[in-house]
Amino acid sequence: MTYRITAPQQLETEINLPASKSISNRALIIYALSGRKTMPEHLSDCDDTEVMINALRDMPETIDIKAGGTAMRFLTAYLAVTPGEHTITGTERMRHRPINILADALLRLGADVAYEENEGFPPLRIKGRQLQGGSLEVQGDVSSQFISALLMIAPGMEKGLTLHLTGDIISRPYIDLTLCTMRNFGANAEWTDNDTIEVKPQPYTAQDYYIESDWSAASYWYEILALSKDNEAEIRLNGLMDGSLQGDSVVKYLFSMLGIKTSFSSRTRNVPTTVTLRKTGLVSARLDYDFKNQPDLAQTFVVTCAMMGVPFHFTGLATLHI
The missing domain is CATH 3.65.10.10 (Enolpyruvate transferase domain)
Structure with a gap:
């Protein structure tokens, strides 16, 4: 199949942009943790968001997130604090993307997470439980999605979470976006130092939310x-x-x-x-x-x-x- 793409001579248009995938996926996890049953307004229609919506709605024993990297990371943390036992998996490519940094951090917090096939990679078998929380050290130069996944489940931990980020912190705006979204739902979460974030044990408050x-x-x-x-x-x-x-x-x-x-x-x-x-x-x-x-x-x-x-x-x- 051949496509011919030609630039217009004149350009004057108005575009309704899709919703932010980053905000949508964060809001979905927080909505679920807050006990809210209806979805946020203006959700992204991307694959990542679609698989998250389906997973949170149906909660099947095996959750296939396909190629959704954000969904894999956020849902792994969510399942660790949600009652029930689930396997989370994805495409062949997804099963070769490392998840050990997040899984190891959850294990240190007391989560029940096990590798089903290859050590350090999906699929994962997760049994949800109440986590104590406390203090945790994580590399700052990893994907901000690992850090965001841990932060979003922290308000429900018995002791909350104090997260120390070591080394160079990359994608800091995405961490700030997570903290802002959490605060919009009533969480007490903030930077206490240049490399430390503290989340108090204070449950989310369910409310309406519009995605930019x-x-x-x-x-x-x-x-x-x-x-x-x-x-x-x-x-x-x-x-x-x-x-x-x-x-x-x-x-x-x-x-x-x-x-x-x-x-x-x-x-x-x-x-x-x-x-x-x-x-x-x-x-x-x-x-x-x-x-x-x-x-x-x-x-x-x-x-x-x-x-x-x-x-x-x-x-x-x-x-x-x-």
Whole structure:
């Protein structure tokens, strides 16, 4: 099958962006832990979120998360504190992605987690139980999803959780996003030092919740506009928030150096609004950036800079090899 893709001569459009997968998956776990039966509003329609919705709704003995990496990590922690016995598995590729950092941390907290096949990899057999919590040390240079998985189940632990992160902490904005979402549901969770997070033993409060649109998805529309030959082009993106805690919201600052201006229809915090993108014609001679906190944006900027002929030097890409 052959696809022919042709750029339009003129570009003027309005886009309803998909919901943030990062927020959706966090909100789903917290909703379940809070005892809420109805789902948050404006959930992502990605595969990761779909498998999580199905798992939390049906809770089968064997939970197949397919290729959902986020679902594997978040549900592993959730099952460890939820009554019942389950096996969590995935695709062949997923069964070769290491889970030992999270599983070992849960074991140290008293969880009942066992490897079904290969040590350190899914599938896992998990028997849910009440965890005592306490103090735990975890590497800071691992996926923030391991850290977020532990944080989200901490409010229900008898002693809460004090999490010490060692070494360089990568993807810190995603950890902050987790803590913010937890606090929105009544958790007492905060940084007490540059490398320490404390979560008090204080259960979640069930409430309504609206999911912001996805800044990662917005990045591709920024790219389309940056590469467009139409100097009068305009793209309107719906559902984004000013002051967003999504790490990839930095895209608006980075693309300003590639000639794109971002305007918010409203700057009321935590209220979804429309963002308008236009060209400025002012493009930096070079782009240097450390993507340690926004690794998902690196590919977009590699392609954009290459297509625009803008020299670049990008660092902080250690997680991409995974």
